Amino acid sequence: MTESASILTDDDILTQALTWKKDGRSVALATVINTWGSAPRPAGSQLAIDETGQMVGSVSGGCVEGAVIQEALEIIKSGEPKTLEFGVSNDEAWEVGLACGGKINVFVEKLD
Amino acid sequence: MKTALLEELQQARAKKRQVVLATNLTSGNQKLLYPFENEESSDLAEAARNALQFDKPATFESDDGPVFLNIFNPPLRLFVIGAVHIAQALVPMAAGADYEVTVIDPRRSFGSSFRFPNVTLDNRWPDEALEELDPDRRTAIVTLTHDAKLDDPALQHALKSDAFYIGALGSGRTHAKRQQRLLKAGFTAEDFTRIHGPIGLDIGAKSPAEIAISIMAEITAVLRGKAAP
Numbered sequence: 575m576t577e578s579a580s581i582l583t584d585d586d587i588l589t590q591a592l593t594w595k596k597d598g599r600s601v602a603l604a605t606v607i608n609t610w611g612s613a614p615r616p617a618g619s620q621l622a623i624d625e626t627g628q629m630v631g632s633v634s635g636g637c638v639e640g641a642v643i644q645e646a647l648e649i650i651k652s653g654e655p656k657t658l659e660f661g662v663s664n665d666e667a668w669e670v671g672l673a674c675g676g677k678i679n680v681f682v683e684k685l686d
Numbered sequence: 687m688k689t690a691l692l693e694e695l696q697q698a699r700a701k702k703r704q705v706v707l708a709t710n711l712t713s714g715n716q717k718l719l720y721p722f723e724n725e726e727s728s729d730l731a732e733a734a735r736n737a738l739q740f741d742k743p744a745t746f747e748s749d750d751g752p753v754f755l756n757i758f759n760p761p762l763r764l765f766v767i768g769a770v771h772i773a774q775a776l777v778p779m780a781a782g783a784d785y786e787v788t789v790i791d792p793r794r795s796f797g798s799s800f801r802f803p804n805v806t807l808d809n810r811w812p813d814e815a816l817e818e819l820d821p822d823r824r825t826a827i828v829t830l831t832h833d834a835k836l837d838d839p840a841l842q843h844a845l846k847s848d849a850f851y852i853g854a855l856g857s858g859r860t861h862a863k864r865q866q867r868l869l870k871a872g873f874t875a876e877d878f879t880r881i882h883g884p885i886g887l888d889i890g891a892k893s894p895a896e897i898a899i900s901i902m903a904e905i906t907a908v909l910r911g912k913a914a915p
Contacts, residue, residue, distance in 0.1 A: 588692060588695070588696060589696065591692065592689070592692055592693065592696065595689055595692075603687060605709075605754070605756060607711065607743075607745065607754045608745065616743075617742075617743040617744075618743035618756050618757060654714075655711075655714035657711055681709065681711060681754060683687050683709075683714055684687075685687050685688075685689055685692065686687065686688050686689060
C-alpha cells in the first residue's frame, strides 16, 4: 500500500479502473460490503486491481490488500465473482487478518 | 461488472445524480438505481433511498439472495447568503464537515477575499447566483444578511429547489414578517415550513461561532434524518 494510493478518492479508483480497461488490461474491483467491530475502512470502500497486480484504493488500509490482490488475479482469470471474509474470527480460512480485531467481507468481481 | 455499466455510473456521478449500484452477491448481476428520480415504492427502492439519505451502503435481502447497495452521492454543498460575521465562523465548520461552500453576497465590501480567504465567493444577486448553482437534494441554503432585499430572493429560489435544508437568520418577529412577504409572493404556508427560522438548534448560542455551531448542528440533524426537513 503506497501513500499515493491511500489519498486517492473513490472517483479516482473507478476512473483508474476504466482507464486500465480501455488500455486493454484485465481489471478486478473489490468492494467492502460489510464490516463488524473496528474495521479500518467502511462498507462501500473500493480497490481496483489490474492484471499485473497494480492497485488503487483501499479496502482495509493495508491489512488484507495482499490477499485481495491474489484472489483478484484468480477472479480475473475465472470471471466468477466471489465474497471474501477477513477477520480474527475466521483465521482457519485466512492467514491474513485484521490486526484491529475487526471483520470485513469483500466482494471481488472482474470488470468485463 | 460490465464496463458499459461502470461508464454509465461514472456519467451519472459526473452529472451529480444520486445513484446506487445494486449488486446481487450470489450471481454478480448488477444494475444502477436512481431511487429519487421516480416514485417507485418497492422495498428495494426504499432501501436504496435510505442508503443514499444516510450516506450508508446497505445489504438488501431480496428473493434472489443478498443485494449490496453501494451509494454514490454527489458532494454536499452549502450556499451561504450574506458574507457576514457569522458566515466567517460557519464557512470553515461546514468545509470541515465536507461541504463545498459558496458565499453569495453582491456587496463587494462584505464578500471580499480579504474577509474570506480561500473561499468561493459569488458577487451576483442571490437569485441569479442560485439559478446557476442549481441547488439539489444534497444542498443546504442559509440566509444571514438580515436584509429582505437579499434574503427574500434567495429564499424564493430555495423554496423552488430540492435543497434538503433552508434556514434563515432572524428573530421570531422577523420570521413572521418574512412569512407574510412570502405568502404575498405566492408561496403557501406549507412551503414556508421548509424554512428553518429562527435558524439553528436552540443551544443558547450568543457569539457568531456559537450560532455557527447551532446552524451546522441543525443542518446535520436534517441531513441525517434526526430533525424534520
